[in-house]
Amino acid sequence: MSSKPVGAVESQCSSTPDSAEPNKCKPTRVRDRIFSSARELFSRHGLRGVGVDAIACDAGTNKMSFYRNFASKDELVAECLRESEREFWQWWDELTGPFEGQPRKQIETLFDAFVTKVCNDEDRTRGCALANAIVEIPDVDHPGRIVTVEFKARIRARFVQWTRELRARDPEVLADSLFLLMDGSYLSRLAFGDSGPIRHAGHAARALMDQHCAGRDCTG
Template sequence: MSKKLPDEAPGAAPRVRDRIFQTARELFYRQGIRAVGVDAIACEAGTNKMSFYRSFASKDELVAECLRAQVGEFWLRWDAMLAPHAGDARAQIEAVFASAAAKSCSENDCGCPLSNAAVELREAEHPGHEVIREYKRELRRRLRELARETGAADWQVLGDGLLLLLEGSNSTRLTFGGRGSPLSSAPELVRALLAVYAPAGRRKR
């Protein structure tokens, strides 16, 4: 059995790999993926490049891992948002947008990490690309499913409309920020879309 290292003991400080990972997530989100290099990550994490490359094969692989963690956390929040409204797709849709609008009121908010990454990562072969694509496809699928459950006849169109509204309004968080973001109007716009595509009383088909 290998000897347990000091930083693996109960109550010890985070391991070097964990420090690098958490530091990178914060720096990528606040400063941008391209603006942050391996040296900056290692320095901020209190380590060095040698330890970085012992922990991660490359910066690109670290980026992909950070994005996967973000996706996992988002779906946990998604489930928590929908759970109080089980069986009521309209209320679940409204809850998603109400949560997004509330988040836009934070002055520290830097927009959607996945959308930000999609803008920065231009190389098609970058490992983060597939993470982003899978996330966006799943988001579309879930919104379309919620739209179908409202009983909307054109639920595919409604679902895509919700996706466009969520994605578009999220992008304004970077330019407007805080309480001035147009995202704060999204819940009202969602209710208007639902009134057109899924009038109250229409049954699920």
């Protein structure tokens, strides 16, 4: 991935020494400042829209310091995505953990909270970082894409586990339907805002489960 892609956010400073006073809202350690700046800039402008110079400038450091802390922009992208994944699973587990053994309640709770989370996240200007990475990184060997593909596979696996516990008519079809509903909701929010289709995601999840459990002894 080029450090200065077409349409990239350009740096507004030249070589800034590490001793320069960082933004008061940023961490003090150089590596942490670079990481924090990268996540913020990637969220606002996309992975391909931000170059190494812009990240270093925003972090109050320079390009040389950037490469002392990260082997490449690609590796930094992967690390940012891993942190987004960690935060996502923490959120997921805190929501669904109290309802262990109640798959339907877990799914309902997840989708209701998902709608609230996505609609209330004013800083998420480009949607889900992990979902966007699939579109922005076509190279299957890119470390960032590998992180994202594995993340998506884990989400699907969790839905499959739940739908099997639910004893749905066709667990994998239901799991894939729930997966597509969640993924598609991110894009619909960007296209239509909070008043668009995303507001019905929780109702849609319930309807899918009702359909797949009709006439069956589904628990949870």
